[in-house]
Amino acid sequence: MTADPEGLLAAMTVEEKIGQLNLLPAGEGMATGAGDATPLAERLDAGLVGAVFGVKSRESARAMQERALAGSRHGAPLYFAEDVIHGHRTVFPLPIALACSWDMALIEETAAHAAREAAEDGVHQVYAPMVDVSRDPRWGRVAESPGEDPTLAALYAAACVRGLQGADVAAEGRVAACLKHFIAYGAPQSGRDYDNASLGWAELFEVHAPPFRAGVEAGAASAMVAFNAVNRTPMHAHAPLVEGWLRGRLGFEGLVVSDYTGVRELQAHGLGDRAATVARALHAGVDMDMVGEDYLAALPALARDGIDCAESGVRFTAAEIVALIDRACLRVLRFKQRLGLLADPFRSLRGEGPPRAPSATGRALARRAAGASAVLLKNDGVLPLRSGPLTAALVGPLADDRANLIGTWSVAGDAAQVRTLREGLEGREGLTLICAPGANLVEEPWLVDRLNCHGPTVRPDPRPEAEMIAEAVAAARLADIVIAAVGEAKEHAGEASSRLSPDLPAPQRRLIAALAKTGRPLVVAVCAGRPLALAEVAEAADALVMAWHGGVEAGPGLADILTGAAEPSARLAAALPAHPGQTPLSHAAEPTGRPNPGRFRKFLTGWLDLPDGPGQTDGLYPFGFGLAYTTFRHGAPQADRREGLGEEDRLAVRIDVTNAGDRPGVETVQLYLSDPVARSTRPARALKAFRRLSLAPGETGRATFEIDVEMLRYPLADGPEDERRVWDPGAFTLWLGPNSRDAQALEIAWRA
Incomplete structure (x- = not known):
């Protein structure tokens, strides 16, 4: 076998090249689409597989690699992929939760740890990071998203790519990142998963494109196209956005893969039969076909005969199809070369598999991440829990839960490894717990069945609700304080888990109302996968924490926040x-x-x-909001000058922040921009930058920001081919503060 992609391509037959475009499941994962069972072994023996995903061990991956090499005339290797959305064996908080840390170093560290664990299992590519901006809590996959803001999402994307790939994606313990889902998958109509997005081109480039741009600039080796259609063209056939913008405008040179049966689903989108849709997907720049085997079935005939279909408007000569096959196959081979697999097909596949349990190092990182992701929303002086003798009623369906706190899309994780909130609080000095579930997660039997689609995670207590609430109320009356852990089941958020009403399920709302009537101080921790409407809960609670689904160390990480062993520092990555x-909603909504x-x-x-x-x-609770156990005093924002001139000028803006309390804390100073007079309506406030200040009691720190023309620019576009970034001279307002709502204004001007 040659290690030269061009030489290997030249030696292949058309059928062998098509085989390299075939991306199949190992049969050990779960099906989420319309694909039929595939005879993987037969494909390996015939040299008709380019990559496999869902392998669960190094040993099985090595066996498949040996079989593939034996079945290929040229010894073309496989690469192995897996969904590693928020950790591998060590499952970290959901991406929406990690984004709430606003801590890019922490996010990069969790990605690097996940990469090491995945590589130890023989994985070369991970389907992460998911960087779809979402402003609609009804959409279930907001759980996998970095939230509502393109600036924060772009920083998150770059941090994940750096953590996964490092300086060399072929190095030990590194894996290829796969940016997904390109593009506007987080903007479906009515919040329904897989639904299409109809939006202005300028909005697409301003809101949904920045994290993909940042991921490409960080060196992401691959990308995945989305299930949805954008402005009536399905993304698996969207040549102007994939080949035109992603590759042409951004200069992306990596691999583009389909989503699960995404090429096949073009037929359901109404783009024609298998031959027509395959031709369009390949022309659009989708290099590999996941699961459906439509490339394998249709491309040989297309390469021989071409296609001329008036009904679907698809016309390619046989030579054009062969050229597209060559283009895609060369990208696959170059990707394998970048991974080091052409030189060493058994890279990451030697030796015995690692232990399945998370390591002590991984657990420590997961615990820190869980605490750093928990947003303190309200605190009427009841947190942190006081030291000394204290009796707490620990109630709620998620107080002692393992199966759900791990979160959705934790495919290599083991819920048995999760440590619960009860375990996190037990043994704390002076703290006595009285425990009662108080309510079921949901009350509808059909919904229980739906939430248990990937295994039993919701196990309803058969007792009458009144009896369960009475037990919790009795526990509350025996206690000094009540801690209620409520929220969503694991599969209440995630793929295909859109909700008409993104709020706390009714049985849990009734439990909170009953607990509030006891008069005991009430702390509510919400463990969920999406932003929830919590007005009733916030009114009833004396303290409120948005804890999300926190992964394997969800319980201890949250307990550290409640007890004050860790300081709350998280800020909302999406408004509640x-x-x-x-819904949808955003701090960056345009004025009317x-x-x-x-x-x-x-x-x-x-x-x-x-x-x-x-x-x-x-x-x-607005975007960027979050409290600490101390208070911060913000001075007036200052600028070295109030007017900039031309394209190369710079202004420095600063604000001093003092920790006015008696505990250390982290304040996240956020800079927003308004452009009140422009050639198009601009967002009321758009996040441009932020600084995290760690301050001791009484300490004053300074957050400094550089303002330049690039910060003033915004995109205009009449279509995907003509995106242009412009700025309008005149007055601008800078907003500096602790969140998108509570900020001080500073007026500046910029002249051409």
């Missing part, structure tokens, strides 16, 4: 709505022509059944 119907009602209060942009004022557009 005031009401389930207040009716911001002021004048004499007629009725004629104002807003919700009739939601009070006017803060929260109308940005939710109950």
Whole structure:
């Protein structure tokens, strides 16, 4: 076998080249699409597989590699892939939770640990990071998303790529990142998973493109196209965005793979029969066909005869099809070369497999990440839990749960390895627990069945609800304080788990209301996979923590926050709505022509059944919000100059922040920008940068930001081919503060 991709391509037949485009499951994972069972062994023996995903051990991967090498005339190796969404064996908090840390070093560290574990299992490519910006809590896959903001998502994407790939993706303990899902998958109509996105091109490039741009600039080796259609063209056939923008504009030179049966699903999108859709997908730049084997079935005839289908408008000569096959196959071979597999097909496949349990090092990192991801939303002086003798009623369906706290898409994780909140609190000096579940996660039998689709994680208590609530209330009355752990089941969020009403399920709301009536201080920890509408819960609680699904160390990490062993520092990566119907929402919403009602209060942009004022557009708790156990005093923002001139100028803006409390803490100073007069309507406030300041009691720190023209630019586009970044001279408003709502204004101007 030659280690030269071009030489290897030249030696292959058309059928062998097509085989390299075939991406198949190992048969050890789960099916999420429309694919039929595939005779993998037969394909390996015939040299008709380019890669395999879902292998669960180094030993099985090595056996498949040996078989593939024997079945290929040229010894073309496989590469192995896996879903590593938020950790591998050591499962970290969900991506939406990790994004709430606003700590890129921590995010990079978790990605690097996941890469080492995946590589130890023989994995070469991971289907991560998922960098779809989402502003709709109804969409279940917001659990895998870095949240609502393109700037934060871009930093998250780059940190994940650096952590997964390092300086050399072929080095020991490194894996290839796969940016997904390209593009606007997080903007489906009505929040329904797999649904299509219809949006302005400028919005696509301003909101949804930045994390992909950042991932490409960080060196991401591969990308995956999305299931959805964008402006009526399915992404698996969207040549202007895949070949045109991703490759042409961004200069992406890596591998593009389909999603699970994504090529086959082009037929359901209405783009024609198998031959027509395969031709369009290959032309669009989708190099590998996952699961469906449509490339394998249709390309030989297309390479021989071409296609001329008036009905679907697909016309390619046989020579054009062969050229597209060569293009895709060369990209696959170059990807394998970058992974080091052409030189050493058994890279990462030697030796015995590692232990399945997370290591002590991994657990320590997971615990730190769980604490750093938990957002303190409200605290009326009841947290941290006081030291000394204290009796706490620990209630709620997630207080002693393993199966759900691990979170969705934890495919190599083991829920038995999860440490619960009860375990995290037990043994804390002076703390006595009285435990009662209090409520079931959900009450509908059909929903229980749906949530258990990947194995039993929801096991309803058969007792009447009144009896369960009475038991929890009795425990509360015996205690000094109540801690309620409530939220969603693991599969209540994630793929194909859209919700019409993103709020706390009814049985748990009734439990919280009953506990509040006891008069005992009430701490509510919400463990969920999406932003939830928590107005009723916030009103009832004395303290409220958005803890998300925290992974294998969810319980101890949250317990560290509740007890004060760790300081809360997280900030929301997505706003929490005031009401389930207040979706989608974002701090960056554009102003309308009716911001002021004048004499007629009725004629104002807003919700009739939601009070006017803060929260109308940005939710109950806005983007960037989060409390600490200390207080921070922000000085007035200052600038070295108030006016910039031309393309090369720079301004320095600063703000001093003082820790005015008696505990150490981390303040995240956020910089937003408004462009009040421009050639198009601009967001009310757009995040541009942030600084995290670690301050001791009484200490003052300074956050400094550099302002340049690039920060003022925004995209305009009439289509995917003509994206251009512009800026408009004039006045701008900078907003500096602890979140997107509570910020101080600083006026500047920039002249051409």
